[in-house]
Amino acid sequence: MILPTEYKARREQLMSKIGNGTAIFRSALPAVMHHDVEYNFRQDSDFFYLTGFNEAEAVAVIAPHHAEHKFVLFVQPKDWEKEVWTGYRTGVEVAKEKYGADEVFPINELEEKLPKYLEKADRIYYHVGRDRNFNNTIISHWQRLMATFHKRGTGPMALESTNRIMQAMRMIKSPAELAMMRQAVAISVDAHNHVREFAKPGRYEYEVQAELEHIFRIRGGLGPAYPSIVASGGNSCILHYVENNRQMEDGDLLLIDAGCSYGYYNADITRTFPISGKFKPEQKILYELVLKAQLAAIAQVKPGNTYNQIHDTAVRVLVEGLMNLGLLAGDIEEIIKEEKYKPFYMHRTGHWLGLDVHDAGIYRHGAEIWQTLQPNQVLTVEPGLYISPETKPVEGQPEIPDRWRGIGIRIEDDVLVTESGCEVLTAGVTKLIES
Template identity: 35%
Template sequence: MKYLPIAQGLFVRNRRRFVKQLKPSSVAVFHSNDVMPTNADGTLPFRQSSDLFYLSGIDQEESILMLFPDAKDERMREVLFVRETNDQILTWEGYKLTKEQAREVSGIGSILWTHQFEQVLGSQLFEAEHIYLNTNEHLRAVVEVETRDARFIKKVKELYPLHKYERSAPILHQLRAVKSEQEVALIQQACDITEKAFRRLLGFISPGVMEYEIEAELYHEFLRNRSRGPAYAPIIASGGNACILHYTDNNQECEEGELVLMDFGAEYANYAADLTRTVPVSGKFTPRQREVYNSVLAVMKAATQMLVPGNTLGQYHKFVGTVMENELIRLGLLNEQDIRHQDPVNPLYKRYFMHGTSHHLGLDVHDVGNRFRPFEAGMVFTCEPGIYIREEGIGIRLEDDILITPQGPKNLMQHIPIEADAIERLMQQ
């Protein structure tokens, strides 16, 4: 891994918090992600299961975590299974974790080889009543590829049909939504790398540059700062492309007089940053572009102040909608009479602002969490309003990452330029 070692205390505490939520006499099992194939003998870069990483810190394929807090044999209360290596694997793939290294990373005392898992599990399940199984239960997940967790679920239910089965996801959604100080520091590191990349771009963007050239600059800055790369596919959208919310072709020329919307974030130690900035290709906003830009920024500032303990996403988005309506009226895009007669289920502002304002951020860009749960200190949310005027070729979105604290919102991207005057000044240097 490119990132620096993480103190094992983070993962020890995460496991301790998780097992406290289990029913008596329970075993919980977590599998690593697969190495995904491409074509022929090709594979995609490995990305660890967020849940397994959260509980163990292990960033290697073919790893399994078994937690059995009530095991009579103390050595079986936490067991980590890792891939046994050999000279051939070392020659063709490189170094894999030794048992000692896995113990140092995870803080788990009992380290065994992955091929020992089925035998050990069988011996322990005779003592257990409940088996906690893990699946991707993200609200927006579309899972079409069978995972190692899914294959295990089918097999274990066939072999042990009389046990009581439980879900790990609701517990992990509850725990992962609130970040510890160590996790916030890792997210901050991802944000700081993202800042370096953005500042690099301000001196690079000019008429004639290709969207993919901007994307290439991001990769350069990410990799040289210990990031594996982007936390998600970067959006580099110039001109009318900025009105396509998930535009990732990034293959057009940036032309004078246009805006370029850039939505990107570095990954660091599997934690994500998520930034959006929209800048003028020529280095100076037109009067209309600046007018729309300042409206988006006004909504963003108002929304950020609502990211406080006790608020809810429902109340928050209702407030943001009202602020956005006022800005769209000021821009001449809506009028008060139409708003008075609008369908409350489909408000008119959604013509120009059709996505949500915030989502959880952490090990996943759209991190897990219950949308009905009140905000709590330690949660990290994006704040990303936008206005998209297709007929004018203007799409502007601004986004920062906000930590909720007892004292109010803390912007983890507060040092990244965002005011229109600052953007113009830095681009023209």
């Protein structure tokens, strides 16, 4: 678990970066499933990262320049009648003690109290999000303070997103965060290994999904980190296939992309395997090519390398392999530069991983300078090849023989950048083939 001292250290780090500014963070909005039925609440990741507070209708204000209240929370007050219907609320008094705020106010006092944390700030840090009403609230306060600046001589003259600062902070994982991620990974590894044995011809994709997610929950996870993909046969060529309703057949490949969320920290694993236990020749050839690309890409995960080296390495291996198979033709440099491989491989080779599955983190600084890998970053490495019945080659490229069609393969691992190289956190799920 993340201790209160770590949340405090994160806020202090943020304060050191915003100087005389004030940062404002809004909790997530409840999401409606249908009519008046809501999805399970999932807190905004930046808000949670700084506070650990897991309730809706809350606002955190970070004001390092304020003489007394550098960390302020606005929360829902205790209300027994409403709590009977919608669940326990921490309330004002307990929130101050439990979450280390200098001051806590009821959320309905935000309009009244907020200006005193803004009037001496030189800048407001706030990421304009999906809550349009709250966006308008912040902008209105900013406009009023700018209009009276000439009388007071103080006030925020700029509004800046918190994203740049928060993404840089969240990219580097603490020991406590890594422990949470390792637990999410451990549960996910066990689930993947279980369903590899469970999946058989005649069973439905949703049966495999149910087995996966049963293990996620019974082991203490919050559930799936994202909608589980259980894609058999031609469904494996659909990147975000989530229907999971096909009956699996002998000779199918099964692509499973699923991970557990544990304490809001996530795992993300993909494996592709023949449910009958034996690859067909074309399946094996493409699988070995994707595996070769993934191993080469993982070898690029080390401090000092840049993020794009991972993708560029995977692409080159895949293109060379596809050229050897006659699925691409021409000059390799031209194929890569003009992205003529994209009918077969249309996504990037990975993403940052953490509180979000596609976690906060900068990939490049400007158009040309890619992020340099640093110890304690966590990312996925996930090359793939997808040749659906509808795949059409780029003009001037070879036609695709039918024997390759209907094959989709992705192999994904979660990789920690270490001081000297990397650690594949998800190595406990086999990806080597025996047949």
